[in-house]
Amino acid sequence: MAIPVKPPAAERLRPTPWDALIAALVLGAAVLLALSLRPAPAGPLTAVITLDGQIVAQYELDRLMEPAALPVGGPYPLVVEAEPGRIRIAESACPGGDCLRSGWADRAGDRIICLPNRLVISLTGGEEAVPEFDAVSG
Amino acid sequence: MKHRFSFLLAAFFVFFTGCAGLKGEDAPASAQIFAMDTAAELTAYGPEGQAGVDAARAEINRLEALLSRTRPDSAISALNGAGAGNPVTLDGETFALLALAQDVSEATGGAFDVTVAPVMDAWGWTGGERRVPPPEELAALLPLVGAQDLELNPEASSARLARAGMKADLGGIAKGYAAGRAGEAVRAAGVTCAMLDLGGNITVIGNNPEGIPWRVAVKDPAHPGDYLCVLSLTDCTVSTSGGYERFFEADGVTYHHILDPKTGYPAASGLRSVSVVSENAALADALSTACFVLGAEDALALWRSGGGLDPFELVLCREDGVVTVTEGLEEGLRFLGGDHGYTCETARR
Numbered sequence: 001m002a003i004p005v006k007p008p009a010a011e012r013l014r015p016t017p018w019d020a021l022i023a024a025l026v027l028g029a030a031v032l033l034a035l036s037l038r039p040a041p042a043g044p045l046t047a048v049i050t051l052d053g054q055i056v057a058q059y060e061l062d063r064l065m066e067p068a069a070l071p072v073g074g075p076y077p078l079v080v081e082a083e084p085g086r087i088r089i090a091e092s093a094c095p096g097g098d099c100l101r102s103g104w105a106d107r108a109g110d111r112i113i114c115l116p117n118r119l120v121i122s123l124t125g126g127e128e129a130v131p132e133f134d135a136v137s138g
Numbered sequence: 139m140k141h142r143f144s145f146l147l148a149a150f151f152v153f154f155t156g157c158a159g160l161k162g163e164d165a166p167a168s169a170q171i172f173a174m175d176t177a178a179e180l181t182a183y184g185p186e187g188q189a190g191v192d193a194a195r196a197e198i199n200r201l202e203a204l205l206s207r208t209r210p211d212s213a214i215s216a217l218n219g220a221g222a223g224n225p226v227t228l229d230g231e232t233f234a235l236l237a238l239a240q241d242v243s244e245a246t247g248g249a250f251d252v253t254v255a256p257v258m259d260a261w262g263w264t265g266g267e268r269r270v271p272p273p274e275e276l277a278a279l280l281p282l283v284g285a286q287d288l289e290l291n292p293e294a295s296s297a298r299l300a301r302a303g304m305k306a307d308l309g310g311i312a313k314g315y316a317a318g319r320a321g322e323a324v325r326a327a328g329v330t331c332a333m334l335d336l337g338g339n340i341t342v343i344g345n346n347p348e349g350i351p352w353r354v355a356v357k358d359p360a361h362p363g364d365y366l367c368v369l370s371l372t373d374c375t376v377s378t379s380g381g382y383e384r385f386f387e388a389d390g391v392t393y394h395h396i397l398d399p400k401t402g403y404p405a406a407s408g409l410r411s412v413s414v415v416s417e418n419a420a421l422a423d424a425l426s427t428a429c430f431v432l433g434a435e436d437a438l439a440l441w442r443s444g445g446g447l448d449p450f451e452l453v454l455c456r457e458d459g460v461v462t463v464t465e466g467l468e469e470g471l472r473f474l475g476g477d478h479g480y481t482c483e484t485a486r487r
Contacts (some may be wrong), residue, residue: 138357
């Protein structure tokens, strides 16, 4: 009775068309994954101003041609100042003045808060790299 | 052949299952609320996202009503208004939080103290006009500070303040506690991916929408808009305290809001900021204040000993530009402070 003989090790390790097919499939999967995780276009750098949760104004800071001042009423009147590419609270009658000391906000993810007025300025978008994080502590 | 198909299956598993997240699904549910003396942003992903956000909002509002010192009908107001030596029966939740606050106070040698309220008031940090109290005023107020004189009776679930003029204020721990409870409410609503931002006190639920750990940046306390590092976190809270958050200037001197309960003056421990990461959100909140007061060496000693507290990890930013990160945060850490001259070191047990 003939005993089946295994092919030599070198022959068994030689790439076959199956190997090529598997490599192509894995490569294709990687490309699909990369495409699916590609960040969406960020859009213009936009400042959204909310007062007690309601949007009161919105500025596309990238496209702003000249400075703009927005007086906001509320318990402690304040003035929001927007310039091409950045925004701040320029004046505020609030007791602590923390919002004034926040200075300019000019990047996606930046926030300026005036707690006594319940006012929040949030920045999104912009041409700079999309932030490589999900949240900011501090 | 069998091995090849196993490899193929494994590859597909990694690419399509392991990385599966909620990124491609509908926009997350979100809400902005003002509570706990901060602006909170609540974000929850998935089909139960709106229910999760609603549950978190309700929980935070409930706890503010229970724990705020400025709400006349709160449990803490009842304690403060009872008069010296008079016990007040408290609900189990308020009692447990006061007990945790006392544990932290004991573990930190008084660096965290919920009875520092009279001194905070004198500086104007609780809504009044900010000012530097004269030394004689502070000297008169300091005897009113001392967590050991907030007496808790577990059998009766009651508390009392030993001396006239003492006040309790859970401001240094309530925000974290609320974040933790809100996180539980979000989970109970069936949400597995959410982020609760209570004024920079970040609580993350599960992984991020891409299916990987949440990436939480820590602010650079000296350069607004820049960051010290990015932490890689799942199911925990990171709470950051620093003198840069709230401050004022008088006669050319900057005074920040984190007071050393022993001196009554802003803590000057050589730290610019402290971030504490823990699964216990209330503990993270309280320890970020306490460790800022303690300074780097004592904070690391507390981390090494554990202090009888739940596990926690630290990011310490020193005034000399050294950023110390404890070893539990090493995995996935991205250091970003090099451009501003910071150096990063890892603390080990």
